[in-house]
Amino acid sequence: MKIAPEGNLFILPFSVITILTVLYAWIASTTMVPSYILLLFLVFLLVFFRDPNRKCPSDENIIIAPADGKIIKIEDVDDPNIGSAVLVSIFLSVFNVHINRMPINGQFSNVKHHHGKFLAAFNHKASDENERTEILITSKIGDIKLKQVAGLVARRILCYAKPRETMELGDRLGFIRFGSRTDLIIPKHVTLKVELGQNVTGNRTIIGIYS
Numbered sequence: 001m002k003i004a005p006e007g008n009l010f011i012l013p014f015s016v017i018t019i020l021t022v023l024y025a026w027i028a029s030t031t032m033v034p035s036y037i038l039l040l041f042l043v044f045l046l047v048f049f050r051d052p053n054r055k056c057p058s059d060e061n062i063i064i065a066p067a068d069g070k071i072i073k074i075e076d077v078d079d080p081n082i083g084s085a086v087l088v089s090i091f092l093s094v095f096n097v098h099i100n101r102m103p104i105n106g107q108f109s110n111v112k113h114h115h116g117k118f119l120a121a122f123n124h125k126a127s128d129e130n131e132r133t134e135i136l137i138t139s140k141i142g143d144i145k146l147k148q149v150a151g152l153v154a155r156r157i158l159c160y161a162k163p164r165e166t167m168e169l170g171d172r173l174g175f176i177r178f179g180s181r182t183d184l185i186i187p188k189h190v191t192l193k194v195e196l197g198q199n200v201t202g203n204r205t206i207i208g209i210y211s
Helices: 005-028 033-048
Strands: 062-064 069-079 083-092 099-101 106-114 132-139 142-150 156-159 172-177 180-187 206-209
Touching (some): 005 033, 069 180, 142 156, 142 172, 172 180
Antiparallel strands (some): 069 083, 083 180, 106 132, 132 142
C-alpha cells in the first residue's frame, strides 16, 4: 500500500514510538496493552494516509471529483467570482482518502487562505466560517472554484496551487489532514452527473459534463 508523503510527519515518529514500546514490554515482561493501542493507532494512520494509484476517466469534457467522500449539499449559488453557479459539497470522513485532485485542466488565477472556525465539516456553515483555502481556477468553461475546508479535527490544509501556475485534470492539488470538506463551485451550464447523498471517488467519479 502506497503512503502519501503528507503522512510522514506522523507515521515515522509514531512508528518509532510503537516499536520502542513493544520492545520495552517484551524485554521487561510487562503488559502489552499500551503496545496494542499504539499498534491500532499506527494502523489507523497508515489507512488514513493511503495513496491509491488512480487514473482519470478517458471521457472528454468532464469535471471529476476532487476528493473522496459523500455529497452532502448541491445548491444553486451566486458566487462573487463565478456568478450564477452550482455548489457541490463533498464531506470527507476520517476513513476517506484525503488527497485533493484537480477537477479540470486549468490555471490558478487566485489562491487565498482564510482563517476561521473549526466547526464539524458536515455543518453547512463550515463552507463560509471555517478555516479554508479558496482556489479560483480559470478553465476552458470559465472560472470554477474549489474550497478546501478544515473540519472539527482537521487543523492543517495543504495546498499546492500557486497563482498563474497550471495543473491538469487529476493532478495532486493538496491534502487535508483528519476529516474535512471539499466544495466545488462550477458554472450552471455544466450538466451534473451526481446526486445528493452519493459517495464519490476522487479522480474517478464524474461530477459533471460540458460541451
